[in-house]
Amino acid sequence: VSRQVQRGLNLREEIERPKFLERLPVYRSLADQVTVIQGTPEESAKAIFVQLRGVGRPIADIF
Structure with a gap:
């Protein structure tokens, strides 16, 4: 999340973190x-x- 927030796209960590955590199982399943x-x-x-x-x-x- 920190890396995404640093991209300068007006992203806020408190908004992006829950989205990332929700998507994490999908990311892990694909990374296998x-x-x-x-x-x-x-x-x-x-x-x-x-x-x-x-x-x-x-x-x-x-x-």
Whole structure:
């Protein structure tokens, strides 16, 4: 929250902190996915897409 407040967007910590704490479980669930690729951006996107398929239903195919 401190980092966001320091961005100069007139954010106030007492308002932003509750929002961050409410969203934290979502952030943590998404951060569990790590993909390390040495390849093209297209190969990286495909690998991430395949990994995320196991998490939930994809919105659309990207390739």
